[in-house]
Amino acid sequence: MMAALAVILSCLLATTPFTDTERRRIAGLSGSLESTPDTTNKVWNDPAAALLGQRLFFDTGFSLNDQVSCATCHDPATGFADGKPLPTGLAKGSRHTPSLLNVAGQRWFFWDGRADTLWSQALHPFERAEEFGSNRLAVLHRVHDDPVLRREYESVFGPMPPLDDHVRFPSDASPDAERDSTVSTAWEAMSKADQQACNRAFSNLGKAIAAYEHRLVPPPSRFDEFVTAMLADDSEAMAEYPEDARRGLRLFIGEAGCRQCHFGPLLSDLEFHNTGIPPGHGGLPKDAGRWEGIKLLQANPFRASGQFSDDQESIRALSTDSLARNSELWGAFRTPSLRNLNQTAPYMHQGQFESLREVLVFYNTLEEMVVLDHHQETVLQPLGFTENQLDDLESFLMTLSSPELAPELTRKPGVEPTGSSTEKQD
Numbered sequence: 001m002m003a004a005l006a007v008i009l010s011c012l013l014a015t016t017p018f019t020d021t022e023r024r025r026i027a028g029l030s031g032s033l034e035s036t037p038d039t040t041n042k043v044w045n046d047p048a049a050a051l052l053g054q055r056l057f058f059d060t061g062f063s064l065n066d067q068v069s070c071a072t073c074h075d076p077a078t079g080f081a082d083g084k085p086l087p088t089g090l091a092k093g094s095r096h097t098p099s100l101l102n103v104a105g106q107r108w109f110f111w112d113g114r115a116d117t118l119w120s121q122a123l124h125p126f127e128r129a130e131e132f133g134s135n136r137l138a139v140l141h142r143v144h145d146d147p148v149l150r151r152e153y154e155s156v157f158g159p160m161p162p163l164d165d166h167v168r169f170p171s172d173a174s175p176d177a178e179r180d181s182t183v184s185t186a187w188e189a190m191s192k193a194d195q196q197a198c199n200r201a202f203s204n205l206g207k208a209i210a211a212y213e214h215r216l217v218p219p220p221s222r223f224d225e226f227v228t229a230m231l232a233d234d235s236e237a238m239a240e241y242p243e244d245a246r247r248g249l250r251l252f253i254g255e256a257g258c259r260q261c262h263f264g265p266l267l268s269d270l271e272f273h274n275t276g277i278p279p280g281h282g283g284l285p286k287d288a289g290r291w292e293g294i295k296l297l298q299a300n301p302f303r304a305s306g307q308f309s310d311d312q313e314s315i316r317a318l319s320t321d322s323l324a325r326n327s328e329l330w331g332a333f334r335t336p337s338l339r340n341l342n343q344t345a346p347y348m349h350q351g352q353f354e355s356l357r358e359v360l361v362f363y364n365t366l367e368e369m370v371v372l373d374h375h376q377e378t379v380l381q382p383l384g385f386t387e388n389q390l391d392d393l394e395s396f397l398m399t400l401s402s403p404e405l406a407p408e409l410t411r412k413p414g415v416e417p418t419g420s421s422t423e424k425q426d
């Protein structure tokens with residue numbers, strides 16, 4: 001009797017028209033995913049820069065062992081993530097690889113937001129010991145000595161520094177050498193002007209990569225199609241959307257409270273929270289997240305307000321400089337987008353949860369939640385939903401998955417014969 005009643009009730013819920021408030025909330029979860037141009041990057045919309053960026057993205061030649069590219073961890077076949085809890089480049093990393101689909105819609109990059117632009121983010125992997133393990137000058141020499149990369153670089157950014165001169169420009173040098181002190185000594189020995197020229201050229205590589213990355217915007221999802229139909233009052237098209245997903249959507253924007261943090265077209269507030277997910281290594285969390293991220297960002301010469309930015313007065317730049325650290329940010333991580341979850345398991349900043357169901361069970365029970373004694377947000381309450389309600393939420397989340405990207409964005413670009421135009425098209 002009770003079961004029959006529950007079925008009738010849930011059918012009714014699925015077909016009850018959405019209220020005006022619900023419609024407004026639902027419409028807010030869709031909308032254009034094309035990001036507004038980043039004015040700190042003057043080649044953001046330059047197709048020749050994007051082509052170079054795509055080439056760099058798939059190039060394994062920048063890593064110490066010639067085997068790791070950006071695509072090793074951000075593999076187009078798994079939503080530009082790696083399908084593992086923690087990544088392996090040259091060594092094992094300590095945070096989960098995020099998907100790069102729709103990444104340009106984010107305001108801060110990395111789980112701790114330690115980069116404020118996509119281009120400055122792209123500079124980190126080159127010099128990180130566990131990613132490419134390379135250094136600034138080795139990276140620039142490779143671009144300089146490779147005819148295709150050099151031609152494409154110079155067509156976008158103008159001449160490279162005179163890297164043929166190995167006395168002025170040693171093979172290995174960087175201010176950020178993590179392990180090798182000879183690499184930092186070699187950097188110290190360079191003239192300030194040459195260091196500056198190399199930093200500028202290095203920042204340009206990041207800008208080219210960003211010009212490619214912001215194109216990783218897949219077509220609309222089933223959910224977006226549903227919203228379009230809802231806004232047009234097209235009940236026939238609305239009926240295409242599964243009933244269980246519709247019930248899950250209603251929970252998501254209502255009782256489940258998910259939209260407190262997961263809202264807007266990316267289903268992310270683009271900010272940082274401590275949700276108390278137990279760390280993958282057990283025990284207490286060791287990763288300070290945003291707390292440390294702000295410090296690293298404000299010290300980074302490649303930040304939006306720094307000298308390599310093309311718009312040092314932008315809102316992006318000003319907001320970085322005015323960020324303040326408060327103790328709530330210790331252990332806080334950026335709210336991830338909830339799009340394309342079908343491709344991006346496992347989930348969370350250490351890949352703690354293998355499946356979406358595990359994520360939902362966590363929110364449902366908050367079992368094993370880690371509460372730190374210093375200030376922590378207390379937004380989350382156990383949901384206490386039934387298994388059917390969790391099924392509905394899961395069905396809704398799955399409708400946020402898009403069809404695949406255009407194939408030309410997901411592979412290493414071919415090389416056009418010398419002489420043909422790789423020049424700017426506009």
Ligand code: HEC
Binds near residue numbers: 074093096099111125
């Ligand atoms: C060894 C694996 C690995 C390699 C190689 C790698 N990444 Fe990542 N990437 C990660 C991990 C792990 C994170 C998250 C790290 C963190 O938040 O501290 C990340 C974060 C990012 C982000 C931020 C995404 C977001 O949502 O904020 C972007 C963008 C990105 N990588 C692009 C690149 C580019 C471009 C390259 C090549 C130049 C690259 N990655 C190479 C593993 C890798």
Ligand code: HEC
Binds near residue numbers: 257260275348349379
């Ligand atoms: C207080 C803000 C907040 C609320 C409320 C919230 N989330 Fe989250 N969500 C986050 C943050 C922050 C993370 C990343 C946490 C981490 O990795 O440590 C996250 C991660 C996730 C992930 C993993 C995504 C990925 O790619 O790793 C899913 C799925 C998710 N949330 C769904 C939900 C659902 C469904 C609800 C409602 C039941 C919800 N969230 C409520 C902030 C929130």
